[in-house]
Amino acid sequence: MEILERLRERFEVLEEKVQRDDLIFVGTTGKNLIPMLVYLKEYEGFKTLVMISCVDWIEEGKFQLSYNLWAPKQKKNIIVKVFIDRKQPNFTTIYRIWPQAEVYEREIHEMFGVNFEGNPTQGEELILEDWDDIPPMRRDFDTLKYSMEKFGERAPKSRINIRREISEQYDEWRRK
Amino acid sequence: MDKKNYFLDEKPEKLTYGGVFRKIDDWARARSLWVVAYGTGCGSIELRPTFTSRFDAERLGMRMVGTPRQADVLIISGYLTVKTLKRVIRVYEQMQSPKYVVALGACPINGGMYYDSYNAINQLDLYLPVDVWITGCMPRPEAILAGFKRLQELIDSGRADGWKKYIENLDWYRENQRKIIKNWKMPNYNW
Structure with missing residues (x-):
């Protein structure tokens, strides 16, 4: 792909993958993002x-942020990936672009x-009002436990245990 | 944080129900159920065919109205998140009594497929009194019509008294609501 060569010339490209003719994955560092x-938007047409x-x-120990861009004229997608530290998840906003x-x-x-940093509405409640726990989409958040403590349990216990065992087995299998 | 209490803790003073003409009133009420046009979850997609020409709930005297003050029935259509529950309680308390609650689908009964969700409640009857449950995920319009037929029977015989239980046991309901709604933060209103 020509666009990958042009990106490699200008920026630090950590990984690249051509999924389809119209879908490319590019990994880069936080400084280069x-x-x-801006280059993809202004020069390559990913508007x-x-x-x-x-x-x-x-x-x-990482969060992956994926920025999915679309070029209307070429009809192509590009996904720019960047990894940030999980313990100090700080990043820069792109709302000016x-x-x-x-x-x-x-x-x-x-x-x-x-x-x-720099996002003007960050911290305002979007969906979760009065949230009092760690953010729910983190993988160390136990959603079943939270639901049973807060909303009470209704389903039979045995069924929940079976389901939990299955999910634990699945997690172990995936870690291998 | 604003610590003013916006929950309505005092009960409504006057209830316009009962008296000599209660049976006639109930007979009339059962035949003109007006429903708040408010969908909380995925189940509201089944209400459109129910109320429009194909299944035509209007032949039972039912129609959608835009404001809770005019309505008799509140339909909880599907899952309820905590954010929606606040609005539902507010809508329910603004309705004029007698008022009835119909719960659609598996989610208000025991959480349904969202039983382990961090945001959807598991049992609706902890927070609001429910008169008729309609199971299914989602129930077909025929099932919804059958549920409303049942609600009409209950009203006719004077057994649809969830709203009375709500006022009698208001403290219990409030306690449950306060457990999951930490901060009410909504403009004041009355019964």
């Missing part, structure tokens, strides 16, 4: 920010606790 996004998503890699990023970052802050 904003110049790369639309489709979404920002976050993945919790608890074993490696795309204003709609403000809401995505607000939601990621609520669900994962990632801190986007």
Whole structure:
């Protein structure tokens, strides 16, 4: 892909993967992210920010932020990945490049606790009002336990235990 | 944090129910159920065919109204999040009594597929009195119509008294509501 060569010339590209003809994954460092996004927007035609998503890699102690961009003329997607430290999840906002990023970052802050410096509405409640625990989409948050403590349990105990065993087995299997 | 108490702790003073014409009133009420047009979850998608021409709930005297002050029935259609529960309690308390609650789907009964969700409640009857449960995920419009038929029977015979229980046991309901709603933070209103 020509665009990958152009990106490699200009920025530090840690990993790259061509998933389909119209979908490319590019991994980069936190310092390179904003110049790369601006370059992709202004020079390569990726004018639309489709979404920002976050993945919790608890074993490696990292959060992965994925910025999904769309080029309307070429009809192509590019996903820019960046890894940040899980213990101090601080990152820079990109709402000056795309204003709609403000809401995505607000939601990621609520669900994962990632801190986007410079985001004006960060910390306002989006979905969870009066939340009193660690952010719920982190993988060390036990959602079943929280639900049973807060909302009471209704399903038979045995069934819940069976389900919990299955999910623990699945986690172990995935760690291998 | 604003510590003012916005919950309505005092009970409504006057209840316009009962008297000599109660049976006639109930007969009339059962035949003109007005429903708040408010969908809390995925179940409200089944209410559109129920109330429009194909299944046509209007032949039972039911219709959607836009404000809780005019309505008799509140439908909890599907899962309830904590954020929605605040609004539902507010809508319910603003309705004029007698008022009835119909719960659709598995989620208000025992959490349904969201039983381990961090945000959806597991039992609705801890927070609001429910007159008719309709199970299913989601119930078909036929099931919803059958549920409303049952509600009409209950009203006709004077047994749909969830709203009375709510006022009698208001302290218990408030205690449950306060457990999960930490900060009410909504403008004041009355019964």
